[in-house]
Amino acid sequence: xxxxxxxxxxxxxxxxxxxxxxxxxxxxxxxxxxxxxxxxxxxxxxxxxxxxxxxxxxxxxxxxxxxxxxxxxxxxxxxxxxxxxxxxxxxx
Amino acid sequence: xxxxxxxxxxxxxxxxxxxxxxxxxxxxxxxxxxxxxxxxxxxxxxxxxxxxxxxxxxxxxxxxxxxxxxxxxxxxxxxxxxxxxxxxxxxxxxxxxxxxxxxxxxxxxxxxxxxxxxxxxxxxxxxxxxxxxxxxxxxxxxxxxxxxxxxxxxxxxxxxxxxxxxxxxxxxxxxxxxxxxxxxxxxxxxxxxxxxxxxxxxxxxxxxxxxxxxxxxxxxxxxxxxxxxxxxxxxxxxxxxxxxxxxxxxxxxxxxxxxxxxxxxxxxxxxxxxxxxxxxxxxxxxxx
Numbered sequence: 001x002x003x004x005x006x007x008x009x010x011x012x013x014x015x016x017x018x019x020x021x022x023x024x025x026x027x028x029x030x031x032x033x034x035x036x037x038x039x040x041x042x043x044x045x046x047x048x049x050x051x052x053x054x055x056x057x058x059x060x061x062x063x064x065x066x067x068x069x070x071x072x073x074x075x076x077x078x079x080x081x082x083x084x085x086x087x088x089x090x091x092x
Numbered sequence: 093x094x095x096x097x098x099x100x101x102x103x104x105x106x107x108x109x110x111x112x113x114x115x116x117x118x119x120x121x122x123x124x125x126x127x128x129x130x131x132x133x134x135x136x137x138x139x140x141x142x143x144x145x146x147x148x149x150x151x152x153x154x155x156x157x158x159x160x161x162x163x164x165x166x167x168x169x170x171x172x173x174x175x176x177x178x179x180x181x182x183x184x185x186x187x188x189x190x191x192x193x194x195x196x197x198x199x200x201x202x203x204x205x206x207x208x209x210x211x212x213x214x215x216x217x218x219x220x221x222x223x224x225x226x227x228x229x230x231x232x233x234x235x236x237x238x239x240x241x242x243x244x245x246x247x248x249x250x251x252x253x254x255x256x257x258x259x260x261x262x263x264x265x266x267x268x269x270x271x272x273x274x275x276x277x278x279x280x281x282x283x284x285x286x287x288x289x290x291x292x293x294x295x296x297x298x299x300x301x302x303x304x305x306x307x308x309x310x311x312x313x314x315x316x317x318x319x320x321x322x323x324x325x326x327x328x329x330x331x332x333x334x335x336x337x338x339x340x341x342x343x344x345x346x347x348x349x350x351x352x353x354x355x356x357x358x359x360x361x362x363x364x365x366x367x368x369x370x371x372x373x374x375x376x377x378x379x380x
Contacts, residue, residue, distance in 0.1 A: 001095075004095070005136070006197065007191070008103065010190040011187070012106055014184070015110065016110065017179075017186060018180060018182075021175065021182065021183075022171040022179045027119075027157060027164060030157060031119075031122050034149070035122075038126075038129050041129075041141070048136075048138070048204070049136050050200075051199060051200065052199050055137075055204065056138065057207075058207050058222070058223050059204060061138050061223075062223040062228060065140060065144055065224065065291075066232065068144050068148055068149055069144065069297070070238050072152055072153055072372070073242040073371075075156050075157075076156055076372070076375035077245050077375075079156045079157070079160045080245070080246045082163075083378075084249050086163060
C-alpha cells in the first residue's frame with residue numbers, strides 16, 4: 001500500500017519532466033515545474049510515513065514546509081521575470 | 093481506498109493541467125491538483141503541510157499563474173517530433189530508474205526518534221515547529237532570506253504600474269470586512285504552532301491569502317510604503333538579531349538558552365508570520 005505513494009510521486013515527476021521539456025509556452029512550463037515539485041514533496045512525505053513508529057518523522061515534514069514556501073516565492077519571481085520579458089518582446 | 097481515489101484524482105488533474113491547450117483551463121486544473129495534494133497530505137498525517145499547500149501551493153500559485161497567462165500571449169506552435177521523442181525517452185528512463193527504488197525501500201527508524209527524544213529540550217511541544225525553529229533553525233533562517241531576496245528581485249524588476257484588478261463591490265467590501273478576522277486568525281494559528289498543528293508559515297500564508305484578496309480587488313493596505321517594507325524585512329532582522337545575540341553571549345549560533353527558548357521562538361514566529369504575509373503580498377502585487 002505504501003509503495004503506491006512512491007509510485008504516484010514517480011509518475012508525477014516523470015510526467016511533468018516530459019511536459020517541461022516539450023512545452024513551448026512559459027505558463028505550461030511553470031505549471032510543470034510546480035507539479036514536479038509536488039511530486040518530490042510527495043516522495044518526502046511518503047518517506048516520513050515509512051517508519052515502524054506510530055508518528056511520522058517530523059524532519060521531512062519541516063523540509064517540505066520550507067520547500068513549498070520557497071517554491072511559491074520562486075514561482076513569484078519567475079512570473080515577474082516572464083512578464084518583464086514578454087513586455088520587452090512586445091516593444092521590439 | 094480513499095487514498096487511491098485521491099491519488100487518481102491528483103494524477104488526472106495534473107495530466108489535464110499539463111495536457112490542456114487552453115491556459116485558463118490548465119490553471120483551473122492546477123487549483124484542483126493543489127487541493128487534491130492537500131487532501132493527500134492530510135491522509136499522510138501531515139496537517140501542517142496540508143495547510144500551507146492549500147493556501148500557498150493551490151491558491152496563491154494559481155493567482156500568480158493567472159496573472160502570467162493574462163500577460164503572456166498564447167504561442168500555438170506544436171513541439172517537433174524529435175523533441176517529443178527525446179523528452180519521452182528521457183522521462184521514461186527517469187521513471188524506470190526511480191521505480192528501482194521501490195525494490196530497496198523498507199520500513200526503518202529515521203531521525204524522527206531523535207526529535208521526539210529531545211523534544212522537551214526545545215521549548216515547544218509541536219515536533220514540526222521544534223525542527224523548524226530550534227533543531228534546524230539554519231534552514232528557516234535561509235528560507236526567510238530566500239523570500240526576502242525574491243521580493244527584492246521583484247521590486248527591482250517591475251516598474252510602478254497598475255496591476256490586475258477585480259473591481260467588484262462585493263469583493264471589495266468583503267475583503268475589507270474579512271481582513272481583520274483573517275489577520276487575527278493567522279496570529280492565533282502562529283501561536284498554536286507551539287503546541288499542535290500550526291506555526292509561523294501557516295499563519296503567514298493565511299495572512300498572505302487575505303492580503304491577496306485585498307490587492308486583487310484593487311485596494312491596498314492603509315499603511316505607507318516604507319513601513320510596509322520595514323515590516324516585511326522585520327523577520328530576517330529579528331531572526332539574525334536573536335542568532336547573533338545568543339552567539340555573543342556564548343550559547344552558539346541559533347542555540348537558545350533553555351529558559352528563554354519558548355519566548356525566543358514565539359517572538360521569531362510572530363515576526364515570521366507578519367513578514368511572510370507582507371512579503372507574499374508584495375510578490376503577488378508586483379510592487380509595494
